[in-house]
Amino acid sequence: MSGQDFGPSAAAADLERRDVLAGGLVGGIGILATLPAGEAEAAAVAVRGETSSRLSVTINQAPHDVDIDNRVSLLDLLRERLGLFGTKKGCDHGQCGACTVHIDGRRVASCLTPAVQTSGRSITTIEGIAQGDKLHPMQAAFIEHDALQCGYCTPGQIMAAIACVGEGHATSPDHIREYMSGNICRCGAYANIVAAILSAAPKMERE
Ligand code: FES
Numbered sequence: 001m002s003g004q005d006f007g008p009s010a011a012a013a014d015l016e017r018r019d020v021l022a023g024g025l026v027g028g029i030g031i032l033a034t035l036p037a038g039e040a041e042a043a044a045v046a047v048r049g050e051t052s053s054r055l056s057v058t059i060n061q062a063p064h065d066v067d068i069d070n071r072v073s074l075l076d077l078l079r080e081r082l083g084l085f086g087t088k089k090g091c092d093h094g095q096c097g098a099c100t101v102h103i104d105g106r107r108v109a110s111c112l113t114p115a116v117q118t119s120g121r122s123i124t125t126i127e128g129i130a131q132g133d134k135l136h137p138m139q140a141a142f143i144e145h146d147a148l149q150c151g152y153c154t155p156g157q158i159m160a161a162i163a164c165v166g167e168g169h170a171t172s173p174d175h176i177r178e179y180m181s182g183n184i185c186r187c188g189a190y191a192n193i194v195a196a197i198l199s200a201a202p203k204m205e206r207e
Pocket residue numbers: 088089090091092093094095096097098099100109110111112
């Protein structure tokens with residue numbers, strides 16, 4: 001038999017396909033219920049096939065409501081839409097760490113993070129870590145230990161370094177090197193970066 005088959009077996013197969021799709025959707029909705037808020041919202045947006053979203057997010061302790069294209073990365077939202085140029089774009093592929101920011105205190109590569117996934121979350125960038133004129137101990141340590149040359153990687157290094165200390169990984173130069181290995185410095189300032197982190201860690205614990 002040539003062409004499409006519209007007989008009973010084809011109808012049954014079609015019904016099965018619909019059941020599978022419906023089951024998939026129901027299962028998908030069940031999975032959504034188990035995801036963290038931001039990721040669940042992103043997944044729900046994908047299921048609904050929407051191309052833009054209203055994003056409510058806290059950045060450096062200030063609330064922001066912004067309409068975004070669902071494809072935009074957190075890095076591009078910060079730099080292109082909100083003018084927070086401290087976070088740098090290096091590789092834009094998750095390989096250099098220049099774009100490191102914190103989401104709810106955890107370090108992430110903002111170039112790999114869809115902005116829509118950050119709904120309801122709290123983001124901290126390099127612009128948000130000083131207290132007025134008082135530098136964060138990690139910023140002060142980077143200056144004191146001359147832990148930068150061109151400075152392009154430095155915001156990402158500092159955000160990763162703060163997280164490294166917070167995670168309890170700044171216990172030795174070897175540990176610091178291991179847990180900072182996702183942050184590349186093309187100027188090769190690694191020795192001074194490690195020294196800065198070792199020096200800032202006890203100060204951060206005292207604060
Ligand atoms: S710009 Fe994000 S990891 Fe390189």
